[in-house]
Amino acid sequence: xxxxAEARAQTAPLPPVTTQSRLIYFSSTSENTRRFVMKLGIxxxxxxxxxxDAPLLAAQPYVLVVPTYGxxxxxxxxxxxxIRFLNNPQNRQLVRGVIGAGNTNFGDNYCxxxxxxxxxxxxxxxxxxxxxxxxxxxxxxxxxxxxxxxRLSQTQK
Numbered sequence: 001x002x003x004x005a006e007a008r009a010q011t012a013p014l015p016p017v018t019t020q021s022r023l024i025y026f027s028s029t030s031e032n033t034r035r036f037v038m039k040l041g042i043x044x045x046x047x048x049x050x051x052x053d054a055p056l057l058a059a060q061p062y063v064l065v066v067p068t069y070g071x072x073x074x075x076x077x078x079x080x081x082x083i084r085f086l087n088n089p090q091n092r093q094l095v096r097g098v099i100g101a102g103n104t105n106f107g108d109n110y111c112x113x114x115x116x117x118x119x120x121x122x123x124x125x126x127x128x129x130x131x132x133x134x135x136x137x138x139x140x141x142x143x144x145x146x147x148x149x150x151r152l153s154q155t156q157k
Contacts, residue, residue, distance in 0.1 A: 014054035016088075022149065024058060024066035026082045027086045033067045033101045034134040040142055047085045056085060059086035061152070063126065063145065068102040068113040077112040086121070097126040097148060099141065104130055 023044040032049035037044045044065075047056050068077045086092045098121075100114025111128040118125040127144055129137040 002154070014052075015055035015098070016055045016096070018059050019025050021045040022060065022062050023065065023145070024056065024062045024085075026067065026079055028067060028069075028079065032132045035063060035100065037065055038130065039138045040132065040145075042139050042142070044144070047081050049081060051084070052083075056091075057088065058091045061096045062095050063097045063099060063148070064095050064117065065101065066098045066113045066117060068103075068106060068109060077109060078116055078130045080114070082113070082117070086117070092121060095121050095123055096152060097124050100124050100128040101133075102128065102130060 018085055023037065023040070023042055024047060025033055025037045025044055026047040027037070027049075029049065034046065045056055045058075048054065064082075066082050067079065076082045086095070095117075098118045100115040101112030102111035102113075104107075104110050105133060106112070110130075111125075114125045114128065117123075127137075127141055129141070133141075
C-alpha cells in the first residue's frame with residue numbers, strides 16, 4: 001500500500017508557482033528567448049519547459065514573450081508549453097500583449113506564434129525580434145514596455 005501511495009504522490013500534479021512578474025516568457029532548450037529576456041534586465045518569469053514541472057500562474061497583468069516553432073501555415077507554431085500556460089483561465093485573462101521571437105528563415109511564419117496568440121487572446125502584438133535580438137531590439141522593447149505599461153495604467157483609471 002505504501003508503494004501505491006508513493007507512486008500516486010509522484011504523479012500528482014504539482015501546485016502552481018505564482019508570479020508577480022509583468023513579463024512572462026517561454027524559451028526552448030536553445031535558450032535564445034531567455035538570453036534576450038535576460039538582456040532586458042527586468043523581472044521576468046519563465047514558463048516551465050517540462051510538463052512535469054510545476055505550472056506557472058500569473059498574479060497580475062503581464063506581457064508574454066514567445067518564440068515561434070517551425071510550422072506550415074501556423075500549424076505547430078505556438079509551443080505546447082505556451083498553449084498549456086494560456087489554457088489556464090487566469091493566465092489567459094491577464095495577458096496584455098505579446099512579443100514575438102523568431103527566425104526570418106521561417107519566411108511568412110516569422111514570429112507567427114505571437115500573431116496567433118495576439119489574435120486568440122485579443123491583445124496587441126507589441127514587437128518582433130530575431131533569435132536573441134540586437135542591442136537595438138533590447139532598447140526598443142525596454143522603452144516600449146515602459147510606454148505600454150504607462151498607457152495601460154492611464155486607461156484603467
